[in-house]
Every structure is written in C-alpha cells, then in structure tokens.
Amino acid sequence: MVIDNIIAAVDVLANAHAILLMAVGVAAGLIAGAIPGFTIAMAVVLTLPFTYGMPAHLGLATMVSVLVGGLSGGLMAGILTGIPGTPSSVATTFDGFPMARKGEPGLALGIGVWSSFSGGIISAILLMTLAPQLAQIGLEFNPWDYFMLVLFALTITASLAGKNMVKGLIAGALGLLLRTVGEDEAAGMARFDFGSDALLGGFDFIAVLIGLFAFSQLLNDVRDPEMAKKSLTEQGTVRVKLEHRRAIAEILKRWPIVIRSSLIGVFTGILPGAGGSIANILAYDQAKKASKHPEKFGTGIADGIIAPESSNNAVEGGALIILMALGIPGDVTAAIMLGALLIHDVIPSPSFITDEPVLAYSIFISFFVATFMMLGLQSFMLRIFVKVTRIPMYVLASIILGFCGIGVFALQNVTFDLWTLLWFGILGFIMRHFGFPLAPMILGVVLGNIAELNLARALAITPDLSPFVTRPWSLFFMIIAVFSALFPLFQGHRDKKKSWTLFYLPAACFAVSAPIFMMGGTIRPVLATIVAGYGAYQLWRRRQNGWTFEAAE
C-alpha cells in the first residue's frame, strides 16, 4: 500500500513541468532565504498566488521547494556577510562568518550546504516513515477530539508570542475574530458584513497573509531611508567558490553531530510553537557542550556550522510530520502550508493521509527531491545571490510590492482582495510597530474556522458537552492544551525559582497518563503507567532534594 502510494506520487511528479516548477521554487527559496529581512514564511506566502491555478500536488510541491530552498538560503548571507538571512541561520554566523573571514569562505559554505542537505534528508526519511504511522492514530478522532486538538494548537500562540504574551494572545484572538467575518460555514448566516457584499464573502485568506506578512515586512525594510538605499554587498565580500570535497570530508568526520543536530531539528519541529530559530541555537549549544574543545566555538570551526545547519533543515520535516499526520501546524510556515491545502480544497485533518494518499506522498517526495535540488542549485544560486546582493533594498521592495498586486488579484480576479492586501498591510505594519507578534494572528486566521466547524459538528451530534471530558483523546488534548498554555508562565517562574514550578512536570505526567490509560488496549495502559511512573520518579527526586530547585535541573 505504501509502495503503491509512493509510486503513484512519483508518477504525478515525474514530469518536466513538475521538475521545472520545483527547481524554480528551490531557486527562489534560496534567494529569498539569503536576503536578510525576507523571511521564509514571506517567500512561501508570496508563492501561493502562483500555485492557485495549479493542480494541488504541483502547487504544494512548488511551495515545499520554496520552503526547502529558503531553509538553506539563509546560510549564504550568514556566512558571507555575517548577517543571517533568516532567524533559522543565526547560529551559523557564529562560526561560518569567522571561517569565511579567515580566508575559507568556500569551505564554510560547502560545510553549510552539505550539512543542510544531510539534515534535510534525515528529516525527509523520518517524515515519510513517521507521518503515516502517526496518522493511523488520527483516524480514531471524532469532532470532539479534533476540536480539542485545534484548541491545543491554538495554545501555541502563547509560545509564539515570545516575551510579550498578552500581546501575542491578543493577536491570536484577532486572527480568530477575523475568520468569523462573512458567511459562517455551518449555517450559512452573514456575520459582521455591515451590509457589504464584498465582506459577505469574508476576507481572502491569502490576501490577508500577504498583507500581514509580506507587505508589512517590506515597509519595515524600507522604513529607514538610508538603509533602504543600501545593498548587502556594502556589508561584506561575496566572491567565492564552493569546496565540496573538503566539506564532505569534514562532515563525515563529524557524523554524530549531524545525526544529533538533525534529530534535535525534527523534534523541535514536531513541538508546536518551536521552530528553526530555536533549533539552530539549541543544536549549536548541544554541539558545544558535547565538544572536547568548547572554547574553539565562535572562532570559525566546522562543528559550529554543521550543528545549526543540520538542525534548521530538519525542522520543517518535523513540522510537516504533525501537519500531515494530525492536520495542525507546528509553526508559521506549516500554518501557511495548511492554508495552501485549504485553497486547493483539501481539508487538513487527521485522516488526510488516508483520504488523499497520492497528494500526501507527493508532498513527502517533493520534500525529498527538493533537498537534492537544493544541493545542485546552491552553487549556481550563489552567483545569482552575488548579483541580488548588489540591488538596493528599495528596488527589491518596490518590485515585490508590484508583484504582490498582480499575484493577489490573480487569486480570484477580485479587486476587493487588493484592498484587503492594503488594509492588512497597514494593520500588520502598525501591529509590528506596537510590538504585537504577527505569527499568533496567522495561526488564529488559519485555525479559526476549523475550530468552529468541529465544535458545530460535535454539537450537532449531541448537545451534551460531556464527551469533551469523557472521550480519552479529547481529554488528552484538553490536558496538554492547559499545560501548553501554562508553559511560558512556567518558564518565566522557574527562572524566578517559584515553588509551584517544581510540580509542573510531575503534574503534567500524572494528568496526561489518565486519558492514555482510558484509551484501553495493551500498549497504551503500559505507556500510561510508564508516564505516571516517570512523574512519580520526578516527584521523588524533588522530595529527596528537600524540594529545592537542584532537583528540577
């Protein structure tokens, strides 16, 4: 069955059209990722209008290619100019830039490229093997469970909010509210349309995303008139040739770092709210801690490039595992991918892989193929990157704003979408300026109607609310939603050594073990016992240490 699906997916992608689109996607992603200020999410959002008229598998393959390219593009700017192209490549600059300045930019880039490739391949293999297994569990879900799952996904907003949780949560709630404008999907009644026919159809999802993310980001990039006229080339040297052989030899000598960092990346991607920006720092830190020469980190050593680059490319594999298997986005880019599925009339849900096996496997295959393409195109795109870095930011911003206009109109041939783009561009710019993070808002926009629709379905089956707490999966997601929402608070209070934080982990283990036990069967009660046992062990350790914080370390 799996082999059949893989063959069918390869069949739909093995043609010149698909290969060309993927190559263009990877190339565009590499350039977008390489330009500081142009985020991967922005690149993926801007790709959406082009994919609208394509068949779903082609559109998604193109977007996955942009994503893979973007993840690898950040290292070019980071290593050559010292400015990370994306937040995912911040740690790459710690050793990549010093190595380039020591006269070995070709080796630094080679190590970065091959580490990205290794991380991507490891995560692609895990994606293809883990996602279908996890999706089997998803088939057990009913509307109650799915509503709670979405509710849990919404608690990610607390993590995405960063330092400013209240503003992040407000942004998330605004996103949810935005999605209620227009006809409701369950009953077809008009909501907040204020008598306008245009508002009755609701705001176009893509126009909102491009406005909030791309439009506002471009305005931010050109805010300073002097910086807007500058190009990247003024900040570093960029004439270089990749040294593949030496880079491969360096990576092979350090394969445990590649494996460990890739696994850190995949795991971070699976965790809701965490992403490449966390994974690269985490992997760098772990490599440094495990090294026999931690003092050499930051001076331009290979280990310091391998760790972050392996991990940041592995992150999206992890995020896609959760997206494909359970239908919930692990980060902003995955949320945009989820939106892409929606515009292609594919409703993401736990049964997605079962219902749309060819489409699901075509996403797996395209992730895999795009990683190889990235490797092949990196040398060529480096030359293009050199040319792009000579273009002043204001020229790039003007052109992209022009493209946004054409792209957004082309979505539905409706001028109202262009006005949506403008108003949400202004809103996004103001929100950025006032310190409101935009990522939670995107999540709210994406998940808002999915939550409402499943709530409506659940209540249509029975108005009784008890299944939300009596169904094991629903209770499970409710409990982890509560602990997930409390996690940022826990982190803050743990640093201040507040006593309640000692009980957070044991309490989470005990609470989660109850619904797992309720699921029945053989394996799950055993798993529940192990989880509860771990909670008890943690509690015992804290007691042995006299309820001090040493036990919690």
Next chain:
Amino acid sequence: MERLNRDTVIAIVLLLFCGILFWTSFDIRQPDYGVLRPSTWPRVVIGILSFLSLIYLIKSLRGNPEIATAGKSDREPGIRGWIDYWRNPLWCFGLFFAYLALLPVLGMLIDGIAFVYVLMGVLGGWDGKKPLVHAYIAVLTIGSMWSLFTFGLGVLLPSGMFMDPF
C-alpha cells in the same frame, strides 16, 4: 510615560472595538436548525479578546515593562518629525492606494509599471541616471510578471481604459 499612554490608548481602542463587534453580533440572524448558533463562536472570541484587552489595559496602567512597546525612536519631535520618520512607509501606503484607485482606468500593466516606477523614485531618488534605470526595471519586471499571468497562467488581469480596445 509616553509609551505607557500609547499602550493604554491601544487597549482602550481594542475594548471599544470588542464592544462594537459584540453589539453587532446581535444583528446575526439565528437559523432554526443547528445547535451551534452563528453568533456563539464570534461572541466567545470577542469575550476572550475583551478579557485579554482588559489585562493589557491594567498592565499598561500599572506601567508593566513586559507589555511596553518598542523602545523610543530617534525621530525628531512634532508632526514634521513624525512625517520625516515615517516618510517611506507613508509613500508606500499612499502610492499603493493610488495604484488601486487608478486600476480600473490604467489597467494592471500600465498601473503596475507606474506604481513600481514612482515608488522606486520616491524611495531611491531621481538623481543621475536613476529615472532611466528605474523605468527599465519597472517595465522589465512588471511586464514579465504580467505576461506570465496573462499568457502563461491564462489569468484575465484588468486591462483598463487604454488597453481595452486591444
């Protein structure tokens, strides 16, 4: 103090916004079928948003540094300083607005080229060979994108009054 006042104002605006939407939610028609009424979910979200806005207001009044907006900018005081500081984004908004207003007249191709050309001029300046280079870039980039969508993807983009006969 200025920053805290700004947060307080935003919180009050958010609360007013919630109030208006809550009031408007009573205009939502209720069907005879279905258990979840169309107004229930929006009201729940408005309730959550109101609660969060209230916390934001209280924190801003208490001067909580966690919610304070980004640090002070290096702009000059007064309206003139404000306009100078936000000159580029204001130009972008204004020109995009003009681009949309003129779209039915000029059509996507001419309007798009004009928008990109003027925007590059106001952001990058008009000195030396820039007007010529900007014109070349605008025609080449928007022209290619327009061609891609029109001929490659078969999308009917607005033709405007000038290109309508063609």
